[in-house]
Amino acid sequence: MKAIILLALGGVFLAGAAFAEGDRAEGRKLAGQCRTCHGLDGYAQIPIAPHIGGEPEDYLINQLTAFRDGTREHEMMTIVAKTLTDQQIADLAAWYAGHTATVTLSADPGDAPEDCVACHGADGIALIPMAPNLAGETNIYIDTQLKAFRNGKRVNEIMTPIAAGMTDTEIRAAADWYAEVGLEVELVE
Numbered sequence: 001m002k003a004i005i006l007l008a009l010g011g012v013f014l015a016g017a018a019f020a021e022g023d024r025a026e027g028r029k030l031a032g033q034c035r036t037c038h039g040l041d042g043y044a045q046i047p048i049a050p051h052i053g054g055e056p057e058d059y060l061i062n063q064l065t066a067f068r069d070g071t072r073e074h075e076m077m078t079i080v081a082k083t084l085t086d087q088q089i090a091d092l093a094a095w096y097a098g099h100t101a102t103v104t105l106s107a108d109p110g111d112a113p114e115d116c117v118a119c120h121g122a123d124g125i126a127l128i129p130m131a132p133n134l135a136g137e138t139n140i141y142i143d144t145q146l147k148a149f150r151n152g153k154r155v156n157e158i159m160t161p162i163a164a165g166m167t168d169t170e171i172r173a174a175a176d177w178y179a180e181v182g183l184e185v186e187l188v189e
């Protein structure tokens with residue numbers, strides 16, 4: 001019993017130590033480096049960049065850390081993230097997560113890809129903190145990420161096995177579904 005409690009406390013302590021508390025005002029300043037591609041509110045300004053406004057904070061922290069540490073690679077983001085400290089990552093995540101994402105689903109939610117809805121929702125708003133929103137990302141971005149999970153270029157214990165079981169056609173259908181969802185991001189100071 002004692003061992004279990006200690007383990008649980010250890011987990012809480014580690015989580016606290018790894019993720020510093022984010023400061024949104026600092027994040028806003030740092031976002032000056034991000035806005036040409038992601039916008040100040042996280043609504044993407046270029047087609048290859050994803051929308052990040054209103055994404056779960058934990059997800060943003062995980063991805064920025066992964067780009068910095070080289071476990072996720074991209075020619076632009078690897079350079080951007082390379083020099084960020086844990087504190088700066090927390091500040092940026094707090095800034096971008098704090099905006100309000102609103103989605104419009106015109107299709108029947110019952111037609112959503114059924115293997116995805118438990119975590120990404122029918123409308124592409126994430127239902128768990130570790131998962132990203134998919135609403136309104138371009139179908140090319142979603143397609144590329146699923147193929148990266150499938151071929152091992154991007155690794156995640158949940159998404160790797162899911163993508164491994166998908167055909168190109170299923171990947172495209174899921175990508176098209178979430179790309180069709182309308183997304184608006186409202187900047188929250």
Ligand code: HEC
Pocket residue numbers: 030031033034035036037038048049050051052060063064073074076077080092132
């Ligand atoms: C020159 C353009 C550019 C700049 C500047 C840039 N990004 Fe990115 N960002 C991208 C692209 C392109 C991707 C998609 C990477 C991929 O395809 O894997 C991306 C991906 C991301 C992701 C992953 C999102 C997801 O849904 O998985 C996060 C988080 C992110 N960027 C945050 C930032 C932050 C914070 C900054 C500023 C410190 C920043 N980016 C600056 C282009 C940029």
Ligand code: HEC
Pocket residue numbers: 050062113115116117118119120130131132133134142143145146155156158159162174175
């Ligand atoms: C059990 C939960 C779960 C299910 C079910 C699930 N996902 Fe995910 N998904 C995640 C998590 C967690 C991540 C974040 C992975 C990471 O940190 O790299 C993710 C990431 C993604 C990404 C990367 C998005 C980005 O912004 O970079 C895509 C695309 C994606 N999932 C598509 C799908 C599709 C399509 C399905 C259904 C076929 C699906 N997922 C089912 C949990 C899930």
